[in-house]
Amino acid sequence: MIIKSQQSDFKDIYEIINDASSAYKGIIPADRWKEPYMAEDELHSQMMEGVEFWCYHQDDVIIGVMGIQHKSDVTLIRHAYVRTIARNKGIGGKLLKHLSTLTDKPILIGTWGDADWAISFYQKHGFRLVSSIEKEQLLKKYWDIPLRQIETSVVLASANFSKI
Numbered sequence: 001m002i003i004k005s006q007q008s009d010f011k012d013i014y015e016i017i018n019d020a021s022s023a024y025k026g027i028i029p030a031d032r033w034k035e036p037y038m039a040e041d042e043l044h045s046q047m048m049e050g051v052e053f054w055c056y057h058q059d060d061v062i063i064g065v066m067g068i069q070h071k072s073d074v075t076l077i078r079h080a081y082v083r084t085i086a087r088n089k090g091i092g093g094k095l096l097k098h099l100s101t102l103t104d105k106p107i108l109i110g111t112w113g114d115a116d117w118a119i120s121f122y123q124k125h126g127f128r129l130v131s132s133i134e135k136e137q138l139l140k141k142y143w144d145i146p147l148r149q150i151e152t153s154v155v156l157a158s159a160n161f162s163k164i
Contacts, residue, residue: 001056001057001058002054002055002056002057002094002095002098003054003055003057004052004053004054004055005052005053005054005055005065009053009055009062010043010044010047012055012062012065013043013053013055013062013065014038014040014043016062016063016064016065016081016082016083017037017038017043017065017079017081018036018037018038019081019083019084020081020082020083020084020087021037021038021081022037022084023084023115023117024037024112024115027112027114027115028112028114028115028152029148029152031148032112032148032149032152038079046067046078046079049069049144050069050070050071051067051068051069051078051079052067052068052069053065053066053067053079054066054067054068054095054098054099056082056091056094056095058086063082063083063085063086063091064081064082064083064086064091064092064095065079065080065081065082065095066078066079066080066081066092066095066096066099067079067080068099068102068103070103070105071142073105073106074105074106074107074108074142074161075102075103075105075106075107075108076107076108076109076110076142076143077096077099077107077108077109080092080095080096080109092121093121093124093125096122096125097125100158106157106158106160106161106162107127107157107158107161108138108142108155108156108157108158108161109122109127109155109156109157110138110139110143110145110153110154110155110156111153111154111156112152112153112154113152113153113154114152119154119156122156123156126158126159127156127157127158128156128157128159129154129155129156130154130155130156130157130161130163134155134163135150135153135154135155136150138155139153139155
């Protein structure tokens, strides 16, 4: 069951992000890795900046989370994670499908360029990689991330996204 997060879900969201992000260790550039991958204050800031989390519940336990953030003319999918023990069971796809119904705007997703599994997941769900030039423009326009992260990331776009 997919339910919009409540303030009381913060601890679970934090734990899931930091559990599931272990998949990136050794994949993303070492200078971008930190532990915890996302600190509590960073997660809180993301939520204050409009990232709205949705939670996948199974047997009254949250096992997957995905954020959505509306930014002027686009919607961003942010922080998509499933607990390590529950991966590859379709949970991410269900969350992505649900969040996609919450907007009529084009959807953009940023992820690490070396995270082949993440890129393949989004492509399997109808998203396409944008060009390198467009990626840089989009990341600078819609995200607040360091230049090094821009250099090592990709952006995927929904079918209804037109070039900028």
